[in-house]
Amino acid sequence: MKLKAFLQFSAPSNLIMVTLMIFPLVLAIIFGLNYITFRTILEPVFVGLDNYVQTLTDPAFWAAMRWTLLIIVIVVPAHIIIAFLEALLLDQVTGRIRGVYLALLLIPMIVVPVIGTVVFRQLFDPSGLIGWFLREVVGRRFIYTETTMKTLILLHTTWIASPFALVIFFAGLQTVKQELVDASSIDGATRLQQIRHIIIPHLRALFLLNAIISVMDFFRLFDNVFVLTRMNPIYHADTILTYNFRVAMIVNRLGKGNAVAVLSVIFIMVALIPFLYYMYREQIQER
């Protein structure tokens, strides 16, 4: 295909990208330099870098950043290990029951995240299953405190993120060369050794892919934190995005909200550079 045909075919998509992605980002940078609220949205006041300085000196911003990074550090490995084990188990099953298992395992991913979180939280209500279990069996009432709330967020994020990783691992397991595994069996390799020396190396790219996708997704975690905490500040459980939402929509500082958004875009871009470089090399080789 010639460059001209390429540009013609991709023109509608490029038009959307320029008008609805690049232009808004430019707008966000401009808004970040102004004092705007929802009432004064049409008459911004230029304040220079004030919003950026205020954000970077706001302890709440850094607390949100630390909490988001903690979620990433804990949940990324946790959900990848769980999903990998689930995929190994599922790979052992054949026939119709496999489809049933897979369908049930995918539910947390398909149900609207907001609804999934409501459902998850109901379990911990005084009338919920886990609330009842803790009270009757463990002998403790479940109370929402900063610690329990943060634990819930970690649990729920793992719960909702593992199905996607599972699908990818499961698809990857179908491409493992059976002859290789059989040959290793003849040489006396145990199942654990096969997993360690054949399967994990074969799926290395998928481990990397899952890690990258989940780092990007957890960096913009919003829906479940929003519903679990109901934006109540006593839990100190703001992620970067809920902090951003609070500044823009609740405190009504649209300019500062945009500054926070621009800062988080910069952070994500910096974190993305190794991945983009990896993709770039791969794309160049493909051609």
Next chain:
Amino acid sequence: MRPIKHPIARFFLHLALWIVVLTSSIPFFWTFLQSLKTKKQATSRTPIFLFKPTLDNFSKLWLKSVPDNLEVLAFGLIAILLTLILIAVFAKRLPVSRAVVNGFIVVALVLILWAIPKFVNTDTFYDYFINTVIVSVGVVLVSITVASLSAFALARYVGLAGVVLILLALAFRSLPRISFALPYYWMGQITGLYDTHFLLILTLAAVNQPFTIYILRSFFMDIPREIEESAMIDGASRLGAFVRVIVPIMWPGIIATALFTLVLAYHEYLLVRILASSNWTIAVAMTQYLGGVSVSGSLPLQSAAAVSGAIPLLIVVLIFQKQLVKGLSAGAVKG
């Protein structure tokens, strides 16, 4: 790996699978039970598993007032839906082509959704449901049309511009929604499109499009170039070859990607919340039923809303489950 043969090992294998399956699905079954209870049963301190189910919460959620002949109407609706399902199942045996049958089913569904408020006095939850249908179907149509053209170009063009475009799409996919949402809010206010379906469809299609392109491209890469080249030798333009030759071959891949886009659009919370004040989708409307910090106030109603919001998407996904899994893994495993 070869399946384990040892019977005791297999027992533990299935046991382990059931444990993970139940942890992922029990919360939903619990909420489903809650939605069928009265308020007293739902807030009972010891969980109740055996009770006489009631549909009151659902009628309270969907209807403003309950008409006297509700049973007749519900029965009629179920009968019509069953007829449509039968038509869909036996489409192959009918003397008309598949496209005609599908078109008929789509028209019938639209007519049903349009006609329901004429017969019963529906509550706002029904409006939210209709908004969700309009917005997610709109997003699928716009982003699939635009993205498949671009993905095709990306799969065929070998120059540097292609690499730049695909990297740009990946970078955009990973940006937080809010960095677009606040400027969109301003653009919506300036153009007067705030709180319209049009703005929601356009912006949601724009933010989901990069990922759509990425998945579709991996499908297009599988199709050998010779196919459209031979069509072009026969005198078709490249666009003609694309529409008449490539798209029919690609149809399963397009369905998978469309389904994935549908799920993303249906799930969206933040953008809709910021860009609409009344034309909400179900994801945003859900937060109305959350109550304050103590939630016991309307627990069964909340559960009914959760079930009603989740089920339409679950049905669609269950019908196309194989394609969705294929689409998810195709974008990932190959890319």
